[in-house]
Amino acid sequence: MHAFDVLGDPVRRRILDLLAGGEASAGAVVDVVGREFGITQPAVSRQLRILREHGFATVRAEGARRLYSIDPAGLDDADRQLERYRSMWTAGLAALHTEVARGKRGRRTSAGSTAREEP
Structure with missing residues (x-):
């Protein structure tokens, strides 16, 4: 299963949100x-098992209890898969930031000249 298939399930x-705490x-x-989610204990256990098997969670025994935590390896894998797209996002977001700044500067300039023109 692909990392995004794992993360695609709400x-x-x-569960990862809970473990992030x-x-x-x-x-x-x-x-x-x-x-x-209105699901049973076996259904939740299945999702925990999927997270473990795909490197997103770890489990340790403490007596009869099983304690789960996030395994950064799965998230690192997802991050590596996103890396090839990140440069496109970064460039696009930088261009958007520039345009927003130009718009703000233009509004300030227009507002300043209008204020000066009024008697």
Whole structure:
């Protein structure tokens, strides 16, 4: 499964959002995600397994509990895949910033000349 296939699922993205706040028990993840999406514990566990298998999450045992956390490797992989597009975004955003600045400068100049022309 491609990194963006993994990230394309709203349940998995929500799980990653929860894990971004720090390590969480499987039970805590099931409680939140199950309630928000109306899915069962086995369905949430399946999504956790997919995140683990594709390098987005890690799990460690603490007694009978399973504690999950984000594995940066999966996010790094997604970031590398985006890198080839980033230069296009950066150039486009820089051009947009320039145009916005020109528009603001033009409005200030117009407002200043109008104010001076009034008696």
